[in-house]
Each structure stands twice: as structure tokens, then as C-alpha cells.
Amino acid sequence: MPTYDLPQAKGLPPGGKVMVTLDGREYGIYNVGGRLRALRNVCPDQSGPLCQGDVFDRIEAEVTPSREIREYVKEKQAVVACPWHGWEYDLRTGECLWNPRYRVKVYDVEVAADGTVRLTI
């Protein structure tokens, strides 16, 4: 499993993202709540450029006892949406929100004490 240094991701703030290309494959590096994660830039739906999408709150909805629909934010800045068809993926698990059969690989990114960022694929 090769390891890559990612100087582009050094100091990436929470909520931030950088794109990197490693051995011809594109990845989005995200700072999710202070922890760095990497996702392949390929949507399992139609191979759209997933990481060119934006990060959104995870919106859920419920039907109240009085049969009203109540939408709410379940988690802030928790999903990335593919810009082609809007399919949303959980940034921590890679699961697609509409159907967990679809999933993108999520890699943990290592941050050394000196701030050096490394990704092992």
C-alpha cells in the first residue's frame, strides 16, 4: 500500500477541501470536524466528479404525531453531494444517503506532529 505526502493539505482548516492527483487518480482531501479524510473523485452512480461537489448539512425529515413534515439538520457539514445528480455521501463512512448499497471509499489521512500530511492507499 503506497503512502503519499500531501503538502497541499497541510494546515487545511475544518470544513476545507483540496484536490490531489496520485498516480493518475484524483482524490478530495476533506477536513471533517478536525479530522482529515480522503475520497476518490468518482461517484459510483455514473462516475461523476464527486469531489467537485460541495459539502452540505445532513438534512433529515420526520412526520410528527400531527402528521406534519418536519425537516431538520441532523449533522452540520456531514455530506458531500455529487455535482452531476446530487447523490449525497456521508463524509465519514462513504455511504450514500439514499441507498447504502452505494458507497465511496473513505481513507483516513494521517497528520504527523510536525503537521506533515500522509495518505496511505
Place this chain on the structure above:
Amino acid sequence: MPEDNGSGPSTAQSSRLVVDTDAHYYENPRLFGKFLDEPWRTRLERWSGLYYAPIAAASRTHDVLVGGRMKRKDLGLPVTDCRDGVLEIMKYLGTDVSVLLPGLLLGIAEISDKRRAVALCHGFIEHMLAETVDPAQGIYTLIVACNQSPSDAATLIDRHASHEGVCGVGMMTDAPFLPFGDSYYDPIYEACVRNHLPLVLHSGYGGPEGHESGYGLQSYVENHIAFVFNNMRQMTSIIFQGVPERFPELKLVFQEAGVFWIPQMMFRLDSEYSMRRPEVPWLKKPPSEYMKSFYYGTQPLERVPNEKYLKYVFEMIDAERTLLFATDWPHSDFDAPMVIERMSFLSEAGKDRILGGNARSVLRFAGKGALPPPQPAAPLAEARV
């Protein structure tokens, strides 16, 4: 299928000729004015663009791109409102030939003002032929026939049919007036046959405020199903009112309802026909037999949990002969060519036909995408040798 397969991002690339039979162009109606007489010239040239639009397209009341979750311009892609933009998108999607249908005029069938409908269809085709189509680079369009005035539509077809940028005639099936089997529309069908042009029936939806088959369905996810309803309604009328018998040379293409509705209609209509044949004396065979002579756009191809479901549908509808690939770019449910490329049950020859070969036979391409001229038959004497 569910897991990222590492095949690389973005568009599918293919060595075969890919024809997109349903790409959308975002026409600016102000540019129509110079082709029209007054008062429409000034009305369109000076269209305010504020609280009045020539067509109140249904999608204006929705956030189609889901609060920024989908992107088009923000990906650095052009709006397809000019020839260069169309070429750039063709390159992005990996298509070689593009059949441009309108954006704004997708709602043309729903407006009540006959004179406005005639003027807009007139302005659209003049603008497209003068400023956008490019047969040598694979850019074609359709003459949009307004259902509000079939005689005016027929005149427009006769006037522009010979232009090499025209590959067919289009009508929108979200038409709340008489369904398309009615003889009221015969002038349009006669004009298509007279000019050897196929008729593309493109679906649409009225939105919750519309007044066609999706009326009252509240949210976007509900209302969008009207694309299927509208094609079903027109298909039923066209078959049972005998359009294929009255116009046997007319080639019909149904666009934008996916593929699963096709076998549903084949067998549903056959069942109805089996019980009430005398009500529809035009028919000489079961409805499904007529449906097999029609053509169908692939988009939006249904996402199914098991590929074999698609395989069965493809088998039922003779897909390798009847389907025409379509992207529907830039709409929210567009399909990339890879939806066909990745099908494991299709032969390479079958993919060739669906992605391009069938379209080349049905639509009239005079430049890029044109079929080679038929080879002259060998002289009889040589053939005997």
C-alpha cells in the same frame, strides 16, 4: 456496481460514434425577434426577463438543482446557448452528434396563446438554423411543431425541412389539449411524411402549478413522474386512434420517460385491446406490434438493484433495434454514455446500435453521423457470375 471501481472520473470515453438524441439548448427568446414580423419582433427583443416570460416553464417554481447539490455552470461548464457551448459540452460528455431540443420551448405545448406559440416556434427554428446548427460538427436541431395550430406547424415544417441542420420535427407531450391521436394533428403528421422527417415526441411536466397530468403533485420528486404519464397518454391516443395505420411511413420517437414504461404499455394496451377491439377499428394488430415500430430515448435510464431487470426489459422491447441513447444534458437527471457502455448483457454491436447506429437510421443526419449512401446493386449479369 455499488463500490467505486476506480475506472476514473468524469465522462465515459468511447471509440464508437455516440449520438445524443436529446440534448437541450437554452435559447434566448430575445434573439428570435429579428426573424419575426411586428408586433412579435419588438415583444421578444424587448422581453424584460423579469416577471414575464414568454413561456412560464414549470421548473421555474422548483429549485431543480436541489440547493446547490447539483452543479452545471459552477463546474466551469458553459450554458448551452451557443454553438461553441454545445461543442464544449459534447466534448465533456463524449458525444459526437447532438440533437438540440429547446429549453424554454419545452413548455410550448402548455401555453394557451396560439399566436404566441406560433411566433416562438417560428423564431426558435430561424435562430437555430441561422446561428447554432453545424451539421459538419454534428449539431442538429428539430423543428418544433406547435400543437396550438397544426396548419401553422405544417407550414413551418415545409419551409425548413430541407435545411441540413434539421434532423426531425418535435412536439412536446405535456400537452393539456387534444391528445395526439386526434385527427386535428394530421397536418403535422402529413408534413413529416411529405418531408421524410421523423417526429420526436418529447415528454415534459407542468410542475405542481401546471395543468397537465401531473397537476397537484406537490414536490419536485412527485411531480417529475408526469414525464411518464404524459408519454403514456399520448402513446395510448396515437395507437388507438390509428396514427400508425393512417401514417405508416411516419417514424415516431418517444423521448424522456426511461424504458420501463414501454413494456408496461405494450402489455397493458394489448390486454385492453383483447377485450374491446371493436372500439378501435383502425387497428389491424395488437398495440404492442405498433409499439415495436416506434423508437425510444433511453433517458432517464432507471437505476435498478439488479442488472437482469434491465436485461429483461431490453429483451421485451427489442432494445437493440428500438432504443436511441439520449443524455438530456444539462437537466438534473441526465445520463452519461457510460449507462449503456457498462451494461454487461449487451454485445458490442448492440451498444453500437443503441449509442448511435439506431439514431443514424431514424433521424436525418446530413453531415456528421450521416449513414453512408447505399451501395448500388451489382449489375444482374455480374451477380450471376
